[in-house]
Amino acid sequence: xxxxxxxxxxxxxxxxxxxxxxxxxxxxxxxxxxxxxxxxxxxxxxxxxxxxxxxxxxxxxxxxxxxxxxxxxxxxxxxxxxxxxxxxxxxxxxxxxxxxxxxxxxxxxxxxxxxxxxxxxxxxxxxxxxxxxxxxxxxxxxxxxxxxxxxxxxxxxxxxxxxxxxxxxxxxxxxxxxxxxxxxxxxxxxxxxxxxxxxxxxxxxxxxxxxxxxxxxxxxxxxxxxxxxxxxxxxxxxxxxxxxxxxxxxxxxxxxxxxxxxxxxxxxxxxxxxxxxxxxxxxxxxxxxxxxxxxxxxxxxxxxxxxxxxxxxxxxxxxxxxxxxxxxxxxx
Amino acid sequence: xxxxxxxxxxxxxxxxxxxxxxxxxxxxxxxxxxxxxxxxxxxxxxxxxxxxxxxxxxxxxxxxxxxxxxxxxxxxxxxxxxxxxxxxxxxxxxxxxxxxxxxxxxxxxxxxxxxxxxxxxxxxxxxxxxxxxxxxxxxxxxxxxxxxxxxxxxxxxxxxxxxxxxxxxxxxxxxxxxxxxxxxxxxxxxxxxxxxxxxxxxxxxxxxxxxxxxxxxxxxxxxxxxxxxxxxxxxxxxxxxxxxxxxxxxxxxxxxxxxxxxxxxxxxxxxxxxxxxxxxxxxxxxxxxxxxxxxxxxxxxxxxxxxxxxxxxxxxxxxxxxxxxxxxxxxxxxxxxxxxxxxxxxxxxxxxxxxxxxxxxxxxxxxxxxxxxxxxxxxxxxxxxxxxxxxx
Numbered sequence: 001x002x003x004x005x006x007x008x009x010x011x012x013x014x015x016x017x018x019x020x021x022x023x024x025x026x027x028x029x030x031x032x033x034x035x036x037x038x039x040x041x042x043x044x045x046x047x048x049x050x051x052x053x054x055x056x057x058x059x060x061x062x063x064x065x066x067x068x069x070x071x072x073x074x075x076x077x078x079x080x081x082x083x084x085x086x087x088x089x090x091x092x093x094x095x096x097x098x099x100x101x102x103x104x105x106x107x108x109x110x111x112x113x114x115x116x117x118x119x120x121x122x123x124x125x126x127x128x129x130x131x132x133x134x135x136x137x138x139x140x141x142x143x144x145x146x147x148x149x150x151x152x153x154x155x156x157x158x159x160x161x162x163x164x165x166x167x168x169x170x171x172x173x174x175x176x177x178x179x180x181x182x183x184x185x186x187x188x189x190x191x192x193x194x195x196x197x198x199x200x201x202x203x204x205x206x207x208x209x210x211x212x213x214x215x216x217x218x219x220x221x222x223x224x225x226x227x228x229x230x231x232x233x234x235x236x237x238x239x240x241x242x243x244x245x246x247x248x249x250x251x252x253x254x255x256x257x258x259x260x261x262x263x264x265x266x267x268x269x270x271x272x273x274x275x276x277x278x279x280x281x282x283x284x285x286x287x288x289x290x291x292x293x294x295x296x297x298x299x300x301x302x303x304x305x306x307x308x309x310x311x312x313x314x315x316x317x318x319x320x321x322x323x324x325x326x327x328x329x330x331x332x
Numbered sequence: 333x334x335x336x337x338x339x340x341x342x343x344x345x346x347x348x349x350x351x352x353x354x355x356x357x358x359x360x361x362x363x364x365x366x367x368x369x370x371x372x373x374x375x376x377x378x379x380x381x382x383x384x385x386x387x388x389x390x391x392x393x394x395x396x397x398x399x400x401x402x403x404x405x406x407x408x409x410x411x412x413x414x415x416x417x418x419x420x421x422x423x424x425x426x427x428x429x430x431x432x433x434x435x436x437x438x439x440x441x442x443x444x445x446x447x448x449x450x451x452x453x454x455x456x457x458x459x460x461x462x463x464x465x466x467x468x469x470x471x472x473x474x475x476x477x478x479x480x481x482x483x484x485x486x487x488x489x490x491x492x493x494x495x496x497x498x499x500x501x502x503x504x505x506x507x508x509x510x511x512x513x514x515x516x517x518x519x520x521x522x523x524x525x526x527x528x529x530x531x532x533x534x535x536x537x538x539x540x541x542x543x544x545x546x547x548x549x550x551x552x553x554x555x556x557x558x559x560x561x562x563x564x565x566x567x568x569x570x571x572x573x574x575x576x577x578x579x580x581x582x583x584x585x586x587x588x589x590x591x592x593x594x595x596x597x598x599x600x601x602x603x604x605x606x607x608x609x610x611x612x613x614x615x616x617x618x619x620x621x622x623x624x625x626x627x628x629x630x631x632x633x634x635x636x637x638x639x640x641x642x643x644x645x646x647x648x649x650x651x652x653x654x655x656x657x658x659x660x661x662x663x664x665x666x667x668x669x670x671x672x673x674x675x676x677x678x679x680x681x682x683x684x685x686x687x688x689x690x691x692x693x694x695x696x697x698x699x700x701x702x703x704x705x706x707x708x709x710x711x712x713x714x715x716x717x718x719x720x721x722x723x724x
Contacts, residue, residue: 149680149703155696159690162686
């Protein structure tokens, strides 16, 4: 087991190196860089360009050097935990992302918990009542959840929340609480605003989760041991939950790894529509304005979380399901 | 057949011989109905199985009609999609009526009177019960160039001579929303197909290479897939879309976006192909082909791929909706298609802020065809997936 984990961690290194090269290439490809547009903007506003500062930044991040050289400087910084400097916000990337990560984790965590709470009962119901009207209806609702573009749903819900409950438009809290220290009233305001993003982001995830649970559980329920358990008079609840449900959960455990980056990034487009103070809009904004260290380092952070998440899933699977062996040759 | 009475207990059983003619093959022989099933080809079996999924068949028909409609969008739309009606900016939808003051006049709409509310500067339209504008059919209206080749001005239906016909309202430039939706279908419906075609080819080639050769090739391709999957897709779209020079013509942007959508989506398909190949290449018929000297592309293409083609088609169908939604999302962020190219995503960018939802809710209507098409593709894909393995 330990050997396997070590080997997997070693395998992560080339993967992450490849990812970093890809990310850096993507960042480099658009013509021009942030400094050019930044200086042009300052000059257009008639403000004095702080030459010294820009020169310092250019030196610091090696914008006078060849891109390949710059890539290695960036990489060396990443390895040492230096995520770089956001040009647009004029602060280190780590601080910038850190300031938003609390709310992001809060929203994403609530979303994921809600998704599970809704998806599991419905998925189990659909599988045990296959081809019943309830199954058809719930499947249809689930598909509808996938089909509605979620930025649109966000807009409509935001409007309805404003009309019906008088919730202020957008953001995660009422305007008067912004920048305020945490208090009960602020928490209440956050909770009153949070249900919209949670529902909107959760909807599509819930729908696909329901379909997966249904399909996997159906496969298990048709197996002989499940029929035997029922035939010998095991309590229906036990005959469902203890054996078939448990072994149909492999896909679920396998997906746990994907949650890690999801919690940190949040749903970008919905967050933009609702102007949430999460990391998603930050990333999109950075990509659009070529704020390359902010975007690049954040993407690398997400990639790292994905790789770690996959590793965690694999280990968890091996623990939960004795049929899965990690050491043996899986494929030739 | 009545059984002979049983002998009393203890007595020997009588020797019984059936006097019916003996046919040793009677069990093997198939009834005509069975024969039809057993001799049917794989594709025929799939079709039978697919037909049983009513919703999938209906969805397939619905999509076929939609795809047929994009051939004649110009004919179906009452207006040209770029015609601006300066007097009818943000006009609400006009309802179709059949009876005017108890008298049947056929389908018609009431004219709209326009007033500017001076207190909040809102444009207010109210139906004018005096102006009856019957809808004309097969009539001449806005001119267009059919598929860029033939000049024409014939429409399936158009407004009365000096009336208007905005069944779904107009946008901020006074363009008819219905016509724009009809034209937008052309881009929105093809973008998914083209994107999936690209990812299909990529998935087949890379998945095939990894699965058939295994070893080092497999390792490299697996790492590439892992890298692509470890990045969230929306930032990846964004970054790729940002690379496109602003000087590109909208048509090239359209193709570039299909390529982007395809480039990012192929990984899942490649994995499916790989795992299928890994199990199928152990089969005896592959060994037989190898012994007879078939080369790798032939074995993969001729013997292995047909074995799971149906699964691939089903999963490709299920991938189309995500492409259509992806285009909507990209366009919504202003990084997808640009006007004058009109897709449903471009139309929805008009509905970006909450004022629109409050004041001009009909601008959200382009979402309805998006929802319907995505639903239809999902049902169709479900049906295809169920039918893909007809022997089960």
